[in-house]
Amino acid sequence: MRRVLAAATVLLAVACRVPEAAAVEPYIQIETGIMSRDVVEEGSSIEGFTVGGRATSTRLIATVGLNVNGVLTVYAQGGAADLAIDEFNGFDTTFNGAYGGGARLNLSLSPHRDGLRLFVEGSVLRTTAEDTVQAEFGCTAANGCAAGAPRAQNDFLPRLVEETIEWNEYTVLLGAGGRYGVFGPYGGVRLSKVDAKDRIRAAPDANFATEFRVDADLREQDNFGIFFGTDFFLDRSGKTALNVEVSLFDQDSFRAAVRRAF
Numbered sequence: 001m002r003r004v005l006a007a008a009t010v011l012l013a014v015a016c017r018v019p020e021a022a023a024v025e026p027y028i029q030i031e032t033g034i035m036s037r038d039v040v041e042e043g044s045s046i047e048g049f050t051v052g053g054r055a056t057s058t059r060l061i062a063t064v065g066l067n068v069n070g071v072l073t074v075y076a077q078g079g080a081a082d083l084a085i086d087e088f089n090g091f092d093t094t095f096n097g098a099y100g101g102g103a104r105l106n107l108s109l110s111p112h113r114d115g116l117r118l119f120v121e122g123s124v125l126r127t128t129a130e131d132t133v134q135a136e137f138g139c140t141a142a143n144g145c146a147a148g149a150p151r152a153q154n155d156f157l158p159r160l161v162e163e164t165i166e167w168n169e170y171t172v173l174l175g176a177g178g179r180y181g182v183f184g185p186y187g188g189v190r191l192s193k194v195d196a197k198d199r200i201r202a203a204p205d206a207n208f209a210t211e212f213r214v215d216a217d218l219r220e221q222d223n224f225g226i227f228f229g230t231d232f233f234l235d236r237s238g239k240t241a242l243n244v245e246v247s248l249f250d251q252d253s254f255r256a257a258v259r260r261a262f
Contacts, residue, residue, distance in 0.1 A: 024068050028260055038055075039055045041053070049216065052087065057127075061080075061098065080095040081095065088133070096129055098126065106118070106119045117177060119173070119176070119186075120174055124169065132163070133161050135202070136158060144209050144210030144212065158207075159207065160202065161212075164198070165196055172191045184232075184241070185230040186231075189227075190250060192225065200212070222249060225247055229243060242257070242258055
């Protein structure tokens with residue numbers, strides 16, 4: 001019992017000293033933006049199945065994070081996102097849940113607190129989108145076309161398809177920035193990856209006697225880009241700021257956010 005009390009006393013003493021050793025600053029951020037990027041879909045179970053398209057997503061995300069000594073920032077995100085890919089038979093969804101998180105490591109290159117700094121940041125965002133679309137399927141015996149149907153083989157017939165896209169987006173940023181008065185400009189290069197799965201299901205109908213199922217891989221066309229933006233500080237302490245950010249090449253995106261530290 002004494003050992004337990006002694007251990008608890010040591011842990012309490014360490015916990016009480018943490019605020020002295022590490023300045024932890026929590027913050028919240030609310031952001032909205034739009035993203036558009038080229039994607040390609042491939043179905044390994046169907047020979048020659050490859051479809052390209054342009055994915056567009058509008059997002060509303062809340063971020064809760066901790067800034068430790070201005071060196072390390074960790075955060076979690078939650079909110080909503082939609083997804084549209086016109087080339088996928090007009091696939092278009094309303095807002096669905098989105099969540100993720102990330103971390104940023106800052107390396108100061110100046111003795112001044114607001115001087116030039118380098119940073120590296122990694123993040124992930126996940127969302128799931130569902131839609132029912134009408135697709136054209138080839139009428140063949142191998143494709144389950146109803147026997148004895150009054151039409152020629154190899155005709156393309158409409159069929160309702162339930163489509164679910166599980167979207168996973170990974171991003172790494174390498175950049176530099178600083179503070180100059182009320183402005184905090186920054187920029188750099190970004191590496192991104194989309195690792196998504198498109199689950200396509202079509203039930204039997206008047207034209208097709210069997211169910212159709214395929215799990216296709218969905219990925220990005222380009223994974224290298226650039227980003228730039230700035231903070232507009234609304235107080236001298238920098239605890240409240242507006243932020244705008246633009247990304248190009250791997251994806252075309254614009255984001256506006258408001259951040260408050262405590």
